[in-house]
Amino acid sequence: MKSHKKLTTASGRPYLEDENSQSVGSRGPLLLQDYILHEKMAHFNRERIPERVVHAKGSGAFGTFTVTHDITKYTKAKIFSKIGKETKVLMRFSTVGGEKGSADTERDPRGFAMKFYTEDGNWDLVGNNTPVFFIKDPKKFGDFIHTQKRDPHTNLKSPTMMWDYWSLNPESLHQVLILMSDRGTPYGYRHMHGFGSHTFSMINQANERFYVKFHFKTAQGIKNFTNDQAAHMKSHDMDFSQRDLFDNIDGGNFPKWDLKIQVMTEEEATNGDYYFNPFDLTKVWPHADFPLIDVGVLELNQNPQNYFQDIEQVAFAPAHIVDGIGYSPDKMLQGRLLSYPDAQRYRLGTNYEQIPVNRCPFATNNYQRDGQMRVDGNGGQNPNYFPNSFDDMEVDQSYKEPPLPINSHFADWYDRNCEGENDHYSQPGKLFQIMTPEEQSNTIHNIVDAMSGIHGPKKEEITRRQLFLWYRVDPRLGTEIAKGLRFELEALPI
Numbered sequence: 001m002k003s004h005k006k007l008t009t010a011s012g013r014p015y016l017e018d019e020n021s022q023s024v025g026s027r028g029p030l031l032l033q034d035y036i037l038h039e040k041m042a043h044f045n046r047e048r049i050p051e052r053v054v055h056a057k058g059s060g061a062f063g064t065f066t067v068t069h070d071i072t073k074y075t076k077a078k079i080f081s082k083i084g085k086e087t088k089v090l091m092r093f094s095t096v097g098g099e100k101g102s103a104d105t106e107r108d109p110r111g112f113a114m115k116f117y118t119e120d121g122n123w124d125l126v127g128n129n130t131p132v133f134f135i136k137d138p139k140k141f142g143d144f145i146h147t148q149k150r151d152p153h154t155n156l157k158s159p160t161m162m163w164d165y166w167s168l169n170p171e172s173l174h175q176v177l178i179l180m181s182d183r184g185t186p187y188g189y190r191h192m193h194g195f196g197s198h199t200f201s202m203i204n205q206a207n208e209r210f211y212v213k214f215h216f217k218t219a220q221g222i223k224n225f226t227n228d229q230a231a232h233m234k235s236h237d238m239d240f241s242q243r244d245l246f247d248n249i250d251g252g253n254f255p256k257w258d259l260k261i262q263v264m265t266e267e268e269a270t271n272g273d274y275y276f277n278p279f280d281l282t283k284v285w286p287h288a289d290f291p292l293i294d295v296g297v298l299e300l301n302q303n304p305q306n307y308f309q310d311i312e313q314v315a316f317a318p319a320h321i322v323d324g325i326g327y328s329p330d331k332m333l334q335g336r337l338l339s340y341p342d343a344q345r346y347r348l349g350t351n352y353e354q355i356p357v358n359r360c361p362f363a364t365n366n367y368q369r370d371g372q373m374r375v376d377g378n379g380g381q382n383p384n385y386f387p388n389s390f391d392d393m394e395v396d397q398s399y400k401e402p403p404l405p406i407n408s409h410f411a412d413w414y415d416r417n418c419e420g421e422n423d424h425y426s427q428p429g430k431l432f433q434i435m436t437p438e439e440q441s442n443t444i445h446n447i448v449d450a451m452s453g454i455h456g457p458k459k460e461e462i463t464r465r466q467l468f469l470w471y472r473v474d475p476r477l478g479t480e481i482a483k484g485l486r487f488e489l490e491a492l493p494i
């Protein structure tokens with residue numbers, strides 16, 4: 001039998017009706033005492049929280065990670081402890097530059113963020129669908145993102161700002177080439193790979209450190225929109241990726257990704273012998289040197305019951321690692337360790353880790369107290385300082401990582417693109433060369449289309465600077481783009 005619940009105020013007072021405000025006579029003014037009206041209006045006015053400063057538009061689901069291969073020689077992380085072990089996961093996919101209501105098929109990298117609920121705490125891997133990034137120093141992130149958002153004067157997206165920035169930062173070339181290929185407009189979220197992108201570390205039982213890259217290979221196969229299809233989809237269904245993910249999970253067609261890692265020994269990564277910096281986020285580790293090693297399968301199999309509760313309020317942070325998994329000296333990663341929890345304290349509030357989707361389901365014990373919206377008992381009568389003579393909480397030295405060898409005694413502002421760190425061209429060049437003729441031609445078409453949007457007094461200067469960079473990546477690429485833009489090749493400084 002259907003159970004009938006009484007409609008109540010937020011404080012639990014049942015009330016008689018919910019559609020007519022209290023008034024003096026049927027046509028007279030309203031009474032200030034109609035508290036139910038106030039409460040409804042006041043709560044509604046506070047429904048929006050700040051959207052994420054980047055990656056505002058997204059979709060998410062719960063799932064399971066299952067270990068299929070033994071990697072315990074690299075890590076003691078409990079999530080990888082034995083074949084067959086299952087761990088609950090929450091994932092959120094996103095676009096980067098658009099607002100919360102923007103179209104899902106915009107040309108943009110896609111966020112690929114995962115929260116693994118492990119016994120040793122929540123492990124967050126906050127990656128993208130690309131193995132590299134546009135910049136290599138976190139100081140540059142805010143400036144870069146400004147160019148991807150709206151122009152402060154016109155309030156419009158500005159290809160001029162974007163190409164101005166990219167052309168002044170050749171380190172962006174690798175990521176921009178991927179973005180301009182059809183991988184920049186994936187067919188929803190199920191048909192793309194995911195990457196941890198940074199170099200992370202793993203630590204095994206013997207306390208040995210390895211450096212690793214995480215790869216998630218889509219079991220659905222890569223599928224992309226062309227430029228025109230993506231543009232058409234914007235007007236047909238702004239929420240294509242949300243619908244595609246939700247409907248497939250709802251219909252029992254659970255998307256899967258195979259997790260693989262690349263591994264470098266600590267010695268290889270730090271002795272300086274490798275021909276580029278293994279902690280440079282604008283570079284991939286060639287598979288021929290560091291082959292992919294199978295680890296497990298990630299499956300998404302449960303839509304959230306409530307989007308706002310579980311997806312809008314989820315907080316992923318690269319700082320959230322667990323025993324057996326560590327950071328690396330990648331400068332971008334180092335910057336991100338600080339940025340995310342800081343953003344989330346602002347976006348969700350001081351005690352955001354208590355929101356059920358963010359809370360570690362196993363154990364959280366500490367001396368943090370009070371703050372807005374503290375709802376977990378606040379430590380009750382227990383001591384609120386450490387050390388103390390009353391409780392039995394202790395630190396555990398077995399979680400200590402091996403010391404990190406550093407190759408310098410000098411603090412300075414080192415040029416991120418110093419000699420030996422300034423080859424921005426070889427890897428994108430190889431990427432272009434291994435594309436099929438169709439992929440190459442679509443990429444060229446997409447770049448010409450995007451660069452055609454550069455306008456204003458600096459149009460020629462910006463176009464020339466970027467063409468010069470494309471030419472250095474691959475002369476045919478540069479030449480074809482110049483032709484497409486009807487730009488005289490002689491005008492190039494080459």
Ligand code: HEM
Binds near residue numbers: 053111196314333
């Ligand atoms: C220094 C560089 C970076 C900074 C400072 C930065 C900062 C941020 C901030 C503040 C947010 C919003 C967090 C929130 O409100 O919950 C965010 C979201 C995100 N970032 Fe970054 N980011 C950087 C680079 C990257 C890189 C390299 C990747 C991928 C490899 C990445 C992937 C993501 C993803 C996937 C999200 C959305 C997470 C979600 O779904 O909630 N970011 N970033």
